[in-house]
Amino acid sequence: MSISMSSLESPPRSSVFTFESSVHSCHVLRCLDDQRRRDLLCDITVVVEGRSFRAHRSVLASCSKYFTHRASSHAGPGLVITLPQEVTVSGFEPLLQFVYTSKLLFSKDNVMEIRHCASILGFRDLDSACFDFLLPKFFSSSSASFQRMTCCKTRCRRQSPGSELSDIDTNKDVLDDDKGVRVVSDSPVEQDVGGAPCQSSQPTNSVTGCKSETPAPPPEVNFQSDTQTDDSLRCPKSCKFQLACGKDSVCLDVCIPETTLDSPVFTEEGCPLPQSRSCLPCSSSGGCKEGPAVEISGENSSHCSQTQTNQPGHGEVEERVGEEDGEKREAAEENVDKYEGVGEVEERRREAEKASGVCCLRSPLMEVSSGRTVSCEQSPGLDEGTVGTASHRCPLEEPGLGHQSPGGVGEGGCVLGGRGHREGLDPAVSIPSQPKTEQEQGGRGEGEEERREMDRGRGEGEEERREMDRGEEERREMDRGRGQGEEERREMDRGEEERREMDRDRGEEERRESGWEERSSMEREVAEHLAHGLWSDLSSPPPSLLQDSLPETGPENIQGSSSTLNPRSMSPKLDWLNQLYLTSSTGDCPFLHGLDRGMDSGTDREMDRGTGLGDAQLPGCEGSSQSEKSPCVSSLTSGDDGDSDCFDMEGDSESCSYSQKARELQLPFSVGQILALSRNDFQLMLRHQTLTREQLDFVHDVRRRSKNRSAAQRCRKRKLDCIHNLECEIDKLRTEKDHLMTERTNLIQMKLKTWQSVSELCQRACSESALSPKQLQVPASAYCPLSALISPTHPASPRLERRLQPLASLSASSSASEPRES
DNA sequence: CAACATTGTCATCAT
DNA sequence: AAATGATGACAATGT
Numbered sequence: 001m002s003i004s005m006s007s008l009e010s011p012p013r014s015s016v017f018t019f020e021s022s023v024h025s026c027h028v029l030r031c032l033d034d035q036r037r038r039d040l041l042c043d044i045t046v047v048v049e050g051r052s053f054r055a056h057r058s059v060l061a062s063c064s065k066y067f068t069h070r071a072s073s074h075a076g077p078g079l080v081i082t083l084p085q086e087v088t089v090s091g092f093e094p095l096l097q098f099v100y101t102s103k104l105l106f107s108k109d110n111v112m113e114i115r116h117c118a119s120i121l122g123f124r125d126l127d128s129a130c131f132d133f134l135l136p137k138f139f140s141s142s143s144a145s146f147q148r149m150t151c152c153k154t155r156c157r158r159q160s161p162g163s164e165l166s167d168i169d170t171n172k173d174v175l176d177d178d179k180g181v182r183v184v185s186d187s188p189v190e191q192d193v194g195g196a197p198c199q200s201s202q203p204t205n206s207v208t209g210c211k212s213e214t215p216a217p218p219p220e221v222n223f224q225s226d227t228q229t230d231d232s233l234r235c236p237k238s239c240k241f242q243l244a245c246g247k248d249s250v251c252l253d254v255c256i257p258e259t260t261l262d263s264p265v266f267t268e269e270g271c272p273l274p275q276s277r278s279c280l281p282c283s284s285s286g287g288c289k290e291g292p293a294v295e296i297s298g299e300n301s302s303h304c305s306q307t308q309t310n311q312p313g314h315g316e317v318e319e320r321v322g323e324e325d326g327e328k329r330e331a332a333e334e335n336v337d338k339y340e341g342v343g344e345v346e347e348r349r350r351e352a353e354k355a356s357g358v359c360c361l362r363s364p365l366m367e368v369s370s371g372r373t374v375s376c377e378q379s380p381g382l383d384e385g386t387v388g389t390a391s392h393r394c395p396l397e398e399p400g401l402g403h404q405s406p407g408g409v410g411e412g413g414c415v416l417g418g419r420g421h422r423e424g425l426d427p428a429v430s431i432p433s434q435p436k437t438e439q440e441q442g443g444r445g446e447g448e449e450e451r452r453e454m455d456r457g458r459g460e461g462e463e464e465r466r467e468m469d470r471g472e473e474e475r476r477e478m479d480r481g482r483g484q485g486e487e488e489r490r491e492m493d494r495g496e497e498e499r500r501e502m503d504r505d506r507g508e509e510e511r512r513e514s515g516w517e518e519r520s521s522m523e524r525e526v527a528e529h530l531a532h533g534l535w536s537d538l539s540s541p542p543p544s545l546l547q548d549s550l551p552e553t554g555p556e557n558i559q560g561s562s563s564t565l566n567p568r569s570m571s572p573k574l575d576w577l578n579q580l581y582l583t584s585s586t587g588d589c590p591f592l593h594g595l596d597r598g599m600d601s602g603t604d605r606e607m608d609r610g611t612g613l614g615d616a617q618l619p620g621c622e623g624s625s626q627s628e629k630s631p632c633v634s635s636l637t638s639g640d641d642g643d644s645d646c647f648d649m650e651g652d653s654e655s656c657s658y659s660q661k662a663r664e665l666q667l668p669f670s671v672g673q674i675l676a677l678s679r680n681d682f683q684l685m686l687r688h689q690t691l692t693r694e695q696l697d698f699v700h701d702v703r704r705r706s707k708n709r710s711a712a713q714r715c716r717k718r719k720l721d722c723i724h725n726l727e728c729e730i731d732k733l734r735t736e737k738d739h740l741m742t743e744r745t746n747l748i749q750m751k752l753k754t755w756q757s758v759s760e761l762c763q764r765a766c767s768e769s770a771l772s773p774k775q776l777q778v779p780a781s782a783y784c785p786l787s788a789l790i791s792p793t794h795p796a797s798p799r800l801e802r803r804l805q806p807l808a809s810l811s812a813s814s815s816a817s818e819p820r821e822s
Numbered sequence: 823c824a825a826c827a828t829t830g831t832c833a834t835c836a837t
Numbered sequence: 838a839a840a841t842g843a844t845g846a847c848a849a850t851g852t
Contacts, residue, residue: 679840679841683840700840703840704840704841707840707841707842708841708842708843711841711842711843711844712843712844714842714843715842715843715844715845716844718843718844719844
């Protein structure tokens with residue numbers, strides 16, 4: 001994210017904020033690259049095969065052990081380093097570019113040289129990270145090998161040391177296989193060889209997130225035996241995953257949007273989470289140092305990266321489990337990764353690249369080291385190699401991308417930076433801001449739309465979440481039933497769509513100017529979607545805290561609305577709360593920096609409506625900083641552990657009475673906060689407040705009632721749905737019964753005819769064989785009792801039908817033999 | 823005013 | 838042990 005205000009590391013109640021700019025490092029590296037190209041401030045000359053390359057020694061040293069050693073041993077300016085003969089220009093040049101852009105351009109022709117050079121020069125970020133994964137992909141003729149994940153690859157290497165590279169060496173002839181190159185360079189969606197290291201090649205059902213068939217993993221990959229492969233690998237509902245997510249909603253948010261965008265989810269075992277889990281490049285090796293993910297194709301890399309963060313076995317990041325805000329921030333960053341590579345533009349580029357057979361590898365570590373280390377900064381224990389956030393991202397991009405994007409260093413960072421810029425850091429790279437009209441037209445409808453998006457994002461691709469989405473659908477139906485301006489809302493939704501269209505157009509233009517052209521409108525939508533989806537859950541408290549504090553705060557407080565509405569200027573008593581907001585508010589979200597405005601207006605109004613407090617009662621609301629608000633999704637959906645649910649304040653009277661009581665009790669926070677805070681935040685709030693027994697009881701009472709209220713609503717809705725489903729079932733069964741009855745009638749008629757023909761045949765047989773009917777009846781009775789002949793309409797028993805069959809065949813044979821006899 | 827629907831709340835159980 | 842969700846039951850309110 002471009003801006004994040006974190007204060008977790010600061011002691012509670014002390015309003016210390018940290019400004020973090022994730023675009024800063026991106027800019028730095030970009031500038032350095034620019035300087036290198038213009039030979040500005042370069043202090044080292046690298047000679048390779050007689051050719052000189054100017055660069056900055058510190059930059060080179062930061063990426064290469066070789067240069068670290070050589071450059072540090074030479075103090076003066078004008079250092080000239082002649083590389084060993086083994087290092088070739090074709091191998092070194094891409095590496096140099098990689099150093100300054102974090103993107104590695106390579107083709108099947110020079111990949112080995114690059115790797116060789118990287119190995120010689122000690123490129124930490126590339127050697128094991130990239131080539132250990134990449135080369136086998138290039139040289140493996142088996143598509144199955146492409147389904148392996150990076151982490152697994154690393155693990156496999158450990159399991160069977162040297163197997164990979166030796167395979168490479170012995171299979172160089174496969175290098176020319178276009179398949180390999182294409183795979184590496186392209187999106188794996190339609191390919192028989194999974195380009196992404198972290199998933200199988202089979203697209204999954206976009207709804208279930210599961211695929212029907214799971215190709216057998218390559219022999220050397222043993223997912224089952226891998227220590228990383230626990231239940232959480234296979235089960236999206238695994239506790240571990242949820243723990244890592246902080247809440248399941250996060251996981252879902254993370255998982256869903258791809259499906260929403262028809263971007264297939266690749267899974268390892270048919271479920272989306274395994275894939276994400278299995279994408280952990282670092283966890284397997286206990287840190288990214290050993291093997292940062294070298295992922296292929298933006299889409300899937302994004303899949304992986306974004307979910308990795310939520311994974312428990314995530315190296316050092318795992319240690320931060322429990323630091324919710326850190327996770328939230330991290331998850332948000334990962335959303336950017338997801339944002340990356342998803343888009344038509346990139347798709348086209350990949351196709352073009354596929355044709356050229358040239359790939360571009362972006363190093364996650366470079367990105368990290370280049371700046372997107374927000375989480376890192378918050379986790380002092382993380383070193384460069386273990387920087388969790390970006391180390392999961394190893395998208396492979398086409399060369400054009402790198403060139404076209406000035407912010408080549410760290411796409412994700414740039415994406416974030418874009419938003420960050422938009423928030424004032426650098427208008428030059430801004431994404432078009434939402435029109436002001438958005439706020440006006442947004443209102444309820446947009447809030448609803450955004451919420452739907454959030455819920456969509458939260459729900460698709462995961463069964464449980466779908467359940468919740470259904471709940472949301474139900475809730476919407478309830479809303480419709482209540483006649484809450486559904487038409488108007490649709491109108492607003494349409495308006496929102498149009499606005500987005502306009503935004504897209506404008507955005508394309510601006511992005512072209514600012515070097516963001518690789519971000520398609522679709523990608524941006526994805527970003528919005530993700531941001532909203534994720535942030536809705538991640539930051540449920542802030543909006544409520546901000547907004548719901550209003551009803552609670554009396555006129556006296558409203559007068560000092562600046563302090564009431566602005567969490568950063570709230571009473572010192574609530575400083576810790578400020579931190580709470582800031583660490584999980586839209587301010588953290590790179591997407592929402594540019595998106596929250598319209599949405600917030602919608603949610604504001606929604607909340608206002610819910611609380612029965614309109615704008616008139618909230619004079620400060622309009623003036624409050626938008627970035628300080630984040631969407632609060634009032635949802636009846638359940639399933640999350642209560643961390644994400646915002647309170648649906650339906651009961652105005654209750655809320656008012658609560659507010660009155662709260663005032664009487666002199667609660668230091670509002671009822672809205674009580675209701676809207678997540679469980680953890682709520683407990684945190686209570687912990688930070690010294691409340692009397694009465695106050696505590698009240699707070700818990702209010703919270704319990706509100707939760708129960710929404711639970712009752714859900715329950716009733718479910719019940720109604722159940723009834724409806726049963727009614728549908730009854731109808732269906734009725735229809736089936738009618739059908740069966742008709743069929744029965746037909747069968748009875750057929751049976752009657754059959755009996756008639758049989759009796760005729762019997763009679764003919766008697767007459768032709770000159771037997772008396774009695775004589776014939778004796779043997780025939782064994783098969784065809786007369787009673788049945790007399791009343792053929794009587795439901796025949798299966799036994800009777802069985803008896804009839806040989807008789808019928810007998811009759812048929814006899815009738816067939818008749819002509820011969822005659 | 824009765825009948826019905828809706829909604830909030832409580833009690834209880836399960837997780 | 839506490840918090841939470843689900844659900845049956847009851848009461849208040851609205852239609």
